[in-house]
Amino acid sequence: MTLHFADLHPPRPTRQTLEAAHAAIHTDLAAGAADRRGTALARWDEERRRYESWSALVHLRFSQDTANAEARAERDYADALAPEATRHEVSVKRHLLDHPDRAALIAEQGAHRVRLWEMDITTFDPAIAPALEEEARLCAEYTELLASARLDVEGTRVNLSGLAPFQETRDRDVRHRAEQARWAFFAANAERLDGLYDRLVTLRHDMAATLGFASYTPLGYRRMRRVDYGPEQVAAFRAQVLEHVVPLVHRLLRQRTAEQGWDRLYAWDESLIDPAGNPRPAGAHDLLIERATMMFDRMGPALGAFFRTMNDGGFLDLRNRDGKAGGGFCTSFPTEGVPFIFANFNGTHHDIAVFTHEMGHAFQNWQSRDLPGIDLLWPTMDAAEINSMGLEFLTWPHMELMVEEGAADRYRRMHLIASLAFLPYGVCVDHFQHEIYADPAMSAEGRHALWRRLERLYMPWRDYGDLDYPAKGGRWQAQLHIYRLPFYYIDYTLALCCAMQFWLAARRDADDAMRRYTALCGQGGSASFTDLVASAGLVSPFSPGALHDVVREAETVLAL
Incomplete structure (x- = not known):
């Protein structure tokens, strides 16, 4: 039943x-x-x-x-x-x-x-x-504010999620106008956004002081349930990204600039990864669900049967619409043992990446649903993101089903480049938060200046041109995790270091990689992050040279 x-x-x-x-x-x-x-x-x-x-x-x-x-x-x-x-x-x-x-x-x-x-x-x-x-009320206010955005682009009114197709079009002027519309919304709400964050930072610092902590940072790590590493290890990982990944991404962007014949690369150019145009999904919502059913059936009976349970039971909400919160997430109902996937399809390649990402979370929760005790059903978020990002890479062999005809290889290349380019941004978000909570009295102007300084460190190529608001350091206000989930964002980068190791493993033996991945999902939250990483035969992101093999393989695949 x-x-x-x-x-x-x-x-x-x-x-x-x-x-x-x-x-x-x-x-x-x-x-x-x-x-x-x-x-x-x-x-x-x-x-x-x-x-x-x-x-x-x-x-x-x-x-x-x-x-x-x-x-x-x-x-x-x-x-x-x-x-x-x-x-x-x-x-x-x-x-x-x-x-x-x-x-x-x-x-x-x-x-x-x-x-x-x-x-x-x-x-x-x-x-x-x-x-x-x-704190919960302020976070909800931020969510409502961003969900209320109505942007007019090329004669069409969209919300922030619906802006994506215009941000990725091959028409450079349209991309520029899309970004102008986006940042006009943030500029119009600048005072409210600054005020919300100021109240959140002050509130969190005061909570930490009440609990006996010198700053919010140690409390934030404890709220994330990090039992086996601290800020020092995270800072060392950020340094690895700065040393090994930032130069690689910079080379890729210089190459793209030359291929496109641009005199310089602007921020609105970065989302156009493929010179021929970013590959699009094979179709709209219903076709993608049909193709996903075929894909997961091919990947194994457990994954296929689980997706049918999700789809047949109505545990998917993937269409974008007015009033719907942005982004994507997976939640669950532990009384029933069934998760739920929430996303906003917008007709771009993000539909595939977000869907497979959240499906990874959901499959993990389903595989571990019978573990004894609610504390074990989910791993801490650093490990949970391995499950989600890992599935993004493990679905690569089946992308012919999910993207427009003839674009599977282009999608795989684009996904790899986007993953590498995410690492500098992800560690920039984390570094920003560490600086913010070390100085909770920092002014709004100081926070914007801090972001711009760190952006120049981790993303030295970033050029906002005439986009005044992000050029002055306002880009961070579009990242919901900074407001709602402090110190979460580094989890994506740590997990990506591990997920890309599954990519390496699958290139050698896809069946073995899938078996290891499924076994990791089944462990749920029964162990700490570093123990779960070790159990899957992966190298910890905190180990020196953890990114070495991934970067070398990426250079080979991308013919750099």
């Missing part, structure tokens, strides 16, 4: 129901008897699954229609309740960590889960509950 998304109706929790459920859990834990402890742990896991399923559905419905008053009100209710749910969750974790026999606790729960809990209890105190609610 197929589960249908429309049939999901998780119960709506209240402060009273949360209090009652957790009081019973604590009573059973305090009793000391083994059977009652087992009952308490099972009840706690069930309670968390119900809450997370409800919360995921509420935030998904808001993303599907940010202008819907009912969806917005329910999101506000969920955001207000979230600190209360966290308080109860942390209380149980503290109780469990007080176990007098640490060896017995580790034997029962596993060393990784215990490490996660030890980190989690340092990130919350009831004193910061109002700040957490305000």
Whole structure:
């Protein structure tokens, strides 16, 4: 029997129901008897699954229609309740960590889960509950603001997601006008965007101070549940990208400039990767779904059957429309064990990349759905992004199905170049955030100047021409992670270093690479980032020379 998304109706929790459920859990834990402890742990896991399923559905419905008053009100209710749910969750974790026999606790729960809990209890105190609610409100305000954009380009009115086809057209003047329309929106909302971010940075710094941290950075790392590396290792990885990848990307862009006969490369030229025009999808939404079904069937019975479950059950929302939040993501409903993919198809190659990316997240969540305990269903986001980016590369042999006729090789080349070019941008975003939270009192002007300085370091080719707003350092305000998910963005670059190793492996033995990838997905969040990387036979991004083989192979494939 197929589960249908429309049939999901998780119960709506209240402060009273949360209090009652957790009081019973604590009573059973305090009793000391083994059977009652087992009952308490099972009840706690069930309670968390119900809450997370409800919360995921509420935030998904808001993303599907940010202008819907009912969806917005329910999101506000969920955001207000979230600190209360966290308080109860942390209380149980503290109780469990007080176990007098640490060896017995580790034997029962596993060393990784215990490490996660030890980190989690340092990130919350009831004193910061109002700040957490305000943080969620400000992040939602940013989402609504960007979703409200209506841009007129070439006689067409589009939202920010719908701008992509104009940004990638071969007509250079149209690309320029598309970027002018984009940055005119940000310039018109500059004061609001600066104010939102200032309040978020101040709020996060104050939360960190309340919890006893000298700055937000260590709290941010703990909120990301990074148990096996810190800012020093991340800085070393940024240095690897600067040394090995930035020169390679610069060479590629100089080559492109010469091929196109341009006198100079402008920011609006960078998205046109293929001189013949970036390959487009084979068709619109329905054809892509049909072709994806064939592709995943070819890649293995588990992947194919899973995609049919997603599609038949209505767990995909891929069409762009007014009022829909931008971007793409994968969420899940742990009571049912089925994930959900959200994206915005816009008729460009991004439709394929985003779809296969989110499908990687979804497949991982499906493969690990039977692991014991909600803490293990998802890996930390650094490892989770290996699953998503890895599938982007592993679908390469089947791109003839997904792109316009005769363009598969061009798509693969474009995807490789775009992946390499992403690394400098990704580490620039991360470096920016480290500088921001080290100096939370920095002015709006200082933040823009900081971004421009770092942009010149990691992307020395970037030339905004007459686009005043990004030229003055405003480009970062279009990156939602900077506002909503501090310190997340480096995860994409760390994971890409690993995902491209799957690309190397698949070039030698595609079946073996797929087996290793599927096994990694099945481990879910049962281990830390570096342990999961090692288990898949991959080199850690923190190892010296981690990018060496990838860069060398890319140079060969791209004939540099």
